[in-house]
Each structure stands twice: as C-alpha cells, then as structure tokens.
Amino acid sequence: MLAKIKHFVLRPRRRWEKNLIILWFGTFMAGIAFSLVMPFLSLYIDTLGTFSTSQLNFYSGITYASTFLVTAIISPIWGRLADRKGRKLMILRASLGMAFVIGLMGLVTNIYQLIFLRLIQGVFSGYISNANALVATETPKDQSGKALGILTTGSVSGTLFGPFVGGVIAALFGYRVTFFITGAILILVFLLSAFFVHETYQPASSGPLKKSWDIFKGLRDTKLVIGMLVATFLIQLGNFSISPIISLYVREIMHNSGPITIASGLVVSIPGVATLLAAPRLGILGDKIGTTRILKLGMLFAVIVFLPMAFVINIWQFGFLRFLIGISNAAMLPAVQTLLAKNTPTAATGRIFSYNQSFQALGSVAGPLIGSSISGIWDYNGVFISTALILFLGLLWVNFATKSKNT
Template sequence: MKGLQQTGMVAVWILTIGMSLLAICYTMIIPFLPVYLLELGVEQEQLALWSGLSFSISFFIAAIMAPVWGRLADQHGKKLMAIRAGILIGLSYLWSAFVQDEYQFLLVRAFQGFANGFMPAAMTMVSLSVPKERVGTAMGIFQMGLVLGNTVGPLTGGLTELAVGMRPVFMVAGITLFIVTAAIAIFVKEPQMESETPVKTTSFSEDLQAAKQNKVLLHILGLYFLVQAVMLMLQPIVAIYVGELKGSMEGAAMLAGSILSGGGVMGMIMTNVWAAYGQRRGYFRVISYGLMGTGTVLLLQSLPFGLWWFGVLQLLIGVFIVGIFPSLGSAMTVNTDPSVRGRVFGLATTSQQLGNMIGPLFASIVATYWGTSYVFLVAGIGMMIIGYLVLKIHGNRPNIQYI
C-alpha cells in the first residue's frame, strides 16, 4: 500500500510539473490577447469587443466538448485524453503564430476550445492517484504548480512581447506543449480506481440528471460557473486597465505581466496553507473566505488611484484566490464516485467554460459603455455576494461524502 501511495505521489508531481508548464504557456498568451489583436490591426475602439469575442468563442466550444471528453476519459482512460488535449492545444498555439487578421485568430480560438481538456484530465488523474483523505494535499500540490505557472507566465509573456512581439510567444508555447505531452505519455500511468462500480456509457443528459440527484455536486458546478464568469470578466481587460492607469498602452503588456506575477508569488506562499485549513475545517469554508477576500480586493482595485495601488492590491488577490479552485476540486472529489470522476470533472469544465464565455462578453459591454474600472467594481461585488452565500449554506459542512 505504501508503495502504491508513493507511486501515486510521483504521478501527482509529474502532472503538477506538466500543468505548471501548461499554465506558463497559457498565461504567456491570454492576458495579452488584446495586445496581439492590436498587432493584427484591430482599432482601439473595437479592442474590447474583439477581446471579448476571442475569449468567449473558445470557451463556448470548450463547454460543448467538455462532457464528451469527460465520458471518453472514463471509458478509454484519462491519460489518453490528456495526451490528445496536449497535442491539439500545441498545434493551436503554433497556428496562432501565423494568423494574419482578427478573423483568422477567431478561428484559431475556436479550435483551441475544441482541443481543450488537458486540465480536467490531469485533475482527475491527480484525484485518483491518492487516497481520499489525501486529496486535499494532492490538489494543493497541483494548485501550487498551477499558481507557479500563472506567476511565471505573465512576466515571461510580457517581456517577450516587448522584445519581439507576440508571434514567437505562440511558437514557444506550442513546442512546450509537445514536450509536456511526451513526458506524460512516457512517465505517467493510468490511475487505478478504488470504486467497484463499473463504468457505464451515458449521455450528457443522463450525466446532468445524475448530477441533479447530488445537491452538493450541483452547488459545486454552479460555483464553478459563477466564480469563473466573475474572474474571466477581468482577464481581457487587465492590460487595457494598466494602460489606462499608466496613460499609455506602450509597455502595458510587460507591466501587466509583472503585476500579475506578483499576485502569483503570494498565491504560491498561501497554497498549502489553504489546503491544510480546508482539510481540517472544511473545503466550503475556504471557498467562502477566498471569494469574500478576493471580492473585497477587486472592489478596492476599481478605485483608479494609480499603478502602485493596483499592484499592491494584486498581491492580496493572490493570497485569497489561490484557495478557491483546489477547494472546489477537493469538495467535488469527496462527493463523487471514482467511476464517474472523468464525467464529473467534464461537467465542471463545462460550467467553467460557460462562465469563461459569459464573463468576457459581459466585461466588454461594461467596459465599452461605463469604463474599465467598473468591470473590477462589478466583479468585486459579485465575488463578495457569492462568498457570503457559500458561507451561509455550506460553511459548516464537513469533508465527508454526500451522495
């Protein structure tokens, strides 16, 4: 048993390193899509609209495909789905380096949505590689890798964009994805499930009906949607907001990357603290505290007092937000059977991607008609309300399995 646990933790660490590199590639690119759209010739007054479209189309298609990839993961293996996603995402990054206008880029983003699925496959393998009582620790390690990637990526992308433009960033990201995929194919084994329940072939509607029978799971899926929608309101406009505070878009990408990386450093420090607290006091309590803390800081960031104000507050966001998603994943793990874990994470990905789709579109409307700072105001209030409701409904719920 001890040997199996050690093997499981080796898989957790390999997947964590892979996810960290994937996050670096992702955050080298995503915060700077508005900058790339400017390079492609989009006019400044149309930038918020095209940023919202470029974000949302990928997430819309990913939301449709996530349950499909989840069912295939349960039937044919999570490792196979991770390899499939890694190859296709790598190809999409390489394709992005050669587009000539915003319409071609929109097609690439649509293909990226189709290719999506690496993270839920990796998270499913992590959750199945360790005993249930160690899920919080494993998810914390995985989140630490994710935060590390989110820390390094924006700064790397910003510096590269300043030096040579965005196209080389896409090429580096594509090659890195191929290397990560090869490492997982060689070194990670398909995890064995503890459940005696056989894997069944089900439709998306049947998966939804099953989720409706598990009220806790249904609430978790709703939280994935709401939290992701609020957070993705911010990603398309961070570089724009930094440019407004700075007074010019020149060098805004590098500056935004540096500020985002600072928040990531604080997140790395707090990851294991939140994971340990969640295992002792309950995952939902961590989720509520993380939401309310993040919302409060976003509310303060909406006040345009300058770059120093914005940057210091970004450090505090890193402290709070890092506890939310691993706790959601851990809460979902202890409330589902391993035989349907891939489909459950697929449903969670669908919820996230729908939130990813709605958030940028809503943000583009708010930014276009009221101003960029109001996006932070609305996001902050939304986070605080959601956090309060989580604390009120689930704050005292222990980490036991509810079916």
Template structure:
C-alpha cells in the first residue's frame, strides 16, 4: 500500500479518541457514584472496580469475534459500527441513576469493542516489513496518548460541567472517530491467507499458548495491566483522603496525575529502542519489571500528593519500557505470517489483566484498606519479573 504511513496515522488517531472515551471515566467514576447514591467510600471503590473491570472483560471475550468479522466484512465498516455503538452506550451512561444501569451499559461497551485488535491487525497488514517496528511503536504511543488525555479531559469536563457531562463529551468524540474512519481510512485489502488465519480463532490461541516465550510475555503484559488498572478504582478516593478538605477539583487532579504518568510512559516508549540497542533487551525487561514493583511501594509511602505524583511518573517510565519490549519479543517468538494474529490474541489476554486489576483492588480496598492495593500491585510486578527470569534461564539451559 503506497499510502501506508497516512493510514497508520489515521488508525492511531482513531485509537487515541476511542481510548480517551473508554479510559476517561477513571478520573470521575467513583465520584459520580456518590452522586447517584453510593455514599460509602468502600462501596464506591467496590462498584468502581466492577464498572471499570466489566468493559475489558467483555472486550476480551468479544475481541476474537470482531477480529473474525473484520476479516469477513472488512476492517473499515466493522470499525465504524463498533465506534457508533459505543457512542450510543456512552450517551446513555449520562442518564443513569444507579450502578446497575451503568453496569449494563459498560458491559455493552465491552461487547461492542474490539477496535484495538482491529487497529493492530490493520497496522501489521499495511506496513512494510522493514517499517513494522516503527509503526508498532507509533501505534503504542497512540494507545498511551489515549490513556493520558482521556482522564485529563474527563476530569476537567466533570469539574466544570458536572459528572454526567463527560459521558456526552466522549460520545461526541466517538462519533468523530467513526466519521474519520469512514472518510479518511483507506480500504484494507484482504490477504490471500485470510481463510486459513480466520477459520478458527481457538486453534490460533492454542498454537500460541504452546510457545513458552509467548506464554511468559503474555503473562507479563497481563500482570502489567493488572497493576496499572488496579489503581483506577481507588486512586480518586485515595487522593481525596490524602488532601482532606484542601482541594475541591479532585477529578482534575486525578486526570492531571494520570496525564503526567502517561507522558512519562510515552517518552520511555520512544526511548526503548535506543536503550535496547545499548543493553540486552531481556535484561532491560527484567530490571524494569522489578523496578516498577518498587515504585508502587514508594507511592504508598508518600505522604503528599506531589510525592505520590512524582512516583507515578517514575512508574510510567518503567511501564513505557516494558510494553514495547514485550511486544517486540512476542513478534520475534512467532512466524512472521502469524504476527497480525498474535497481537489480537495478546490484546485479549492483556484485557483480562484490565479486568482482574480493578475488580481485585475494589474488593481489597473495601475489606482490607487502600494499602493492600499498593502492596498487591507491587507483588504482581515482582512476580512478572521473576517469572520471566526463570523462563529465560530454562530456555538457555535447554
């Protein structure tokens, strides 16, 4: 495809907008729950965890289906349909009056999702082989940008216009993404091996699971997402407790800190290639994973908002190195003709981490307090680093 680079730009821009709409609720969702009757902080943390987790759970389940639909009907029309359905769901969220109504709509958003694996498959299909690493890095930066800008925009809109307004703002953003897909994204030609690759998603998953390197790298991405998203349900409440009555714009503060962390993540992602040229890639991955675990411990030990924010930024630097390295190693662990499929499978596994993190942290915060969430998150990263170290040693010894 001659205009492959412009297509990568368009797909990445769409991912930024869609990511903002899905992640943006993290900045104000626990506070919105108090407005619709959930006044106990522990119960708010619990519901926030469930509502944050249900979307990636259903997204992980539905992603293989949407990947197959994209192969049958074309990525472009499927992407437009997905974005419009999620936009309708976001609009309806603004009119909810109970957490159960939110649960139904957040579930619908996940079932209608799948734009990330479709975007990944488009990028891998249209990009020349020698430019794949650049395209994947650019796409990853777009995903990070969505997680940065979403909570920041959601928090600002919530503090200015109220907690219902961000849902309408994100719905409008999704409609704009659908229009961009319709009018600016070029048609993607179907590959000659489409029938073979799309015949059975379950057989493809079974194929990848048999590869030891894939298993451990996918597990690390699962644990990374577990740790990152696990802070979402408690972060606004933890900041509110930390500042007491000294600040009123809590949602904006949450969005700002997430923005800073995401910015550090993006900068580190852009630097990961340079770092791995100077140091062994696997050693960098191991050290970075353990390092991030310690940063969560230091986050808990901080007694000021800015101290906490500083270590959130440091955490973002570590995550920004981990994710592109794992994606690179995953790509190297499978045949080149399987790469477009493997990233779809990894996306589903990673989404399960987005499920387990918020659900677990919400329950822990409710019954054991906020400290348990920080310590469990640190343990998740320690476990990921140790698991990778052991697997790599076994491979070298074999």
C-alpha cells in the first residue's frame, strides 16, 4: 500500500497534469478570495445607509448582479483575446485586477460606490473560467471529465473555507478588513499563476479569427453546445436567485440573535463539502456512463432539495439541505463544461468557454434580481420554491438539447 502511495506521489507528471495541480491551487485561493465577503455582503450593505426591508433587498440584488452584468458583456471580448494570446494572460489579468478592485471595496462610504466597484469587478472576472479553458484544451478528451471534475474541487473547496473564514474575520474585526484580506489573497493567486502555470497551447498571433457564427456552424454538434450554454444560464439563475437573501434568511431563522455572520458563513460553505467529495467521482462516472446522465440526475436532485428549504424552521435543517445541494452542484456545471470541452475544437475553446461565462454571468444577473424581487413580494420562502421551478425547467431543456445523445 505504501509503495502504491509513494509511486503516485513521486511518479513523473505529464504537462497537463502539472498545470492541473498548479491551477487547482490557483482556483482554490481564488475561490477563497471570491467567497470571503459573500456571507455578509447584504449585511455590509445595511451598514452603508438607512434602508427599509424592500430597499435592502433591492440594493442587495443590484449589488450582486452588477458584477455579472459587466462580465456577460465583456467575456466574449476576453475570449477572442484568449484564443489569440493564450489563456494564461487572461488568468493574470483577472487575478491582478480583482485584487485591487475588491480591496477598494473596504473603503467605500455609500452603496453607490460599492455598486460602482462591483461593476468594475466584472471587467476583471474570468480567472476560474480561463483555468477551465486551459485545462480543457490541454487534457486528452477521454480524461477531460476527470480533470475538470478535479479542477472544480479547487474553486469549490476554496469557496468552502472562504465564507467561514470571512464570517469569523467579519465577526472579530469588522466587514471592511475582510475586503483587504481578499485583495491580498488575489495578489498571491497572481504570483502563483505568473510563475508556475506553463501554457503549452500555441495561440494564433496573426491573421483573422473566425467570426462567432462561423465557429458555431463548424461545431460537431451545434444544438448540443447551444443547449449547454442555455443550461448554464438556467442553472446559474437558479443557484444565484438565493444569493442576495441567504444571510437575511439565516438572520430570520435565527430570530436576529446569535452569531449570525458565522452561521451565514457556515451555511454558504456547507455545499462545498459535498461538492468537494462528489465532483471528482461524478466526473469519472460521467466519463464511463455518459456526462448527460450525470447532468440530468444532478438537476433533478437539485429540484427535490430546493423545495423543502422554503419550510425549514431552524438553522440545522437549512444546513443539512445546503449540504445536499452541494451534491447537485458537483454534477451540474462541471458536467456542462465537460460536454462543451468534448464537443469544441481546441482553436475555439477560449471563445466557447467565454460564451459559457457570459451565459453564466447573465444567470448571475437575473438570479439575484429575480430572487430579491420575489422575496419582496412573497418573502424569502418564495425564492426557494421559484428556484426549484427554474431548475425543473432547466431539466426539461437539457433533456431536449441532449436528446438521442450519449455523451
């Protein structure tokens, strides 16, 4: 047994495996950085002015959505540049830009400054998506499900620790210090990526790139790829519809007493435990039995789990259901990315993944706006019911887009 472990640790690594290891650590730290502030962002907004409940819900939705609105618009531009200059450049751009922008969020004095910086943050997004694209282009197709599943655990495990650490820091030192720490972590991500990621893909340095329509016409299965882009939108819309209200929902469940920021951090983090454990296994299983089956099962399970979240009466019930939703998260977006990787030519991977990021960002825009609007009309319970409905519609769409496919 010890000999097998020693061989696994010391055996020579292929180039794509080395990049996978390095980018795993990069996405891990990026996941920590991005999630540190999320459990208390709504509570932070509440300190920037005197707001009614409806105003707080509205500004929370706008603040969450603003970053993703810009990301949706600008991602295709970065995707074209990635296909011409390489994905590593995009990774460096994203990590360094985000470091400064998020750090500045700790200095804002009103909600409008925070929204402005969230808009600027969207310009510098894309570290994790470009890491996915780099791994997808350099990994053998028969290993792509496994590789992307492993890479997913990097950002997910970072997201797992981030909210809890952020909640503790916010409770001990206040909200603003957490933004400064996030900026410092992203500086470390930039340095790690600059010195240790080696891109083997040779991007085109001259000559015209294909137009978007020509890329889609040249795909092996255009319907499947477009179907996965729409599926990404619906999945992200469903998941992010609860983002603006989750800490407020925790506060309501806890009757506005106790360590609310720490509890919010734990509730946000808990799905990461399940995703961390399940994603590599589901990726390997998808390579064997078909990725579409994994995607459909994950979406169905999400529908089943989201519904009872609307009726929990204590934080323990909510935390248990959040753990279960992590299993569905391990199946959904990694499976979509795997299907895109398997059905996209290498020369166009940067742009296809950038389009996927745009659809993901659009879902991240629509989700918080819909969630905050529904919470204002039907209270927080209605958000979870509507999320289950959205994901059920997504399941029907995936079934249509992948009909007669065994991928």
